[in-house]
Amino acid sequence: GQQVMQIPQYQHVQEGEDFTTYCNSSTTLSNIQWYKQRPGGHPVFLIQLVKSGEVKKQKRLTFQFGEAKKNSSLHITATQTTDVGTYFCAAPLNAGGTSYGKLTFGQGTILTVHP
């Protein structure tokens, strides 16, 4: 079935280094969302991108949506230990018809930050 591919699966960085995770789809996406899950926690919504080429920033986090609306990235500048967790992209993938909010999640990138 349709999937959202996310890489890398794991990323270990030293505190202060940058971090980037990427998502790719074979089909054009109506929108893409990003979630963060802290260890032992549940996914929490970060942001949604809708427009082609859209770039949004949240403090040290920068989110981009590709021009073709088939890929997206999340970049964290100068990571901190509070950034530790798993970052997921998610998108509505429906072969026609209404998705009713159904989201397909990427595999997630587990970020470890060493102090």
Place this chain on the structure above:
Amino acid sequence: DAGVIQSPRHEVTEMGQEVTLRCKPISGHNSLFWYRQTMMRGLELLIYFNNNVPIDDSGMPEDRFSAKMPNASFSTLKIQPSEPRDSAVYFCASSPAGTGNEKLFFGSGTQLSVL
């Protein structure tokens, strides 16, 4: 609002026993989703409802799994009989209108261990 409420938080049971997971979505939300999370398979959508009606249960792994939503404020996911491979974290999530452009609100999850 208290958010999406799931119970129990943890469940330990023996193989062959029936397990019932419960979810109370955010009041006013029309779509409800059950996800399962494992290290191997990530976040998998099992089933989702819109206005209490099951829309897509293609993610339900086997006939041992069933889900109901008798009213707008309550849903259950039942596994009967349970097996060790069902061990996972089960998340319930809801969204306001289910148009595909809205974020999901996740509950804290149920950690299920089947011995």
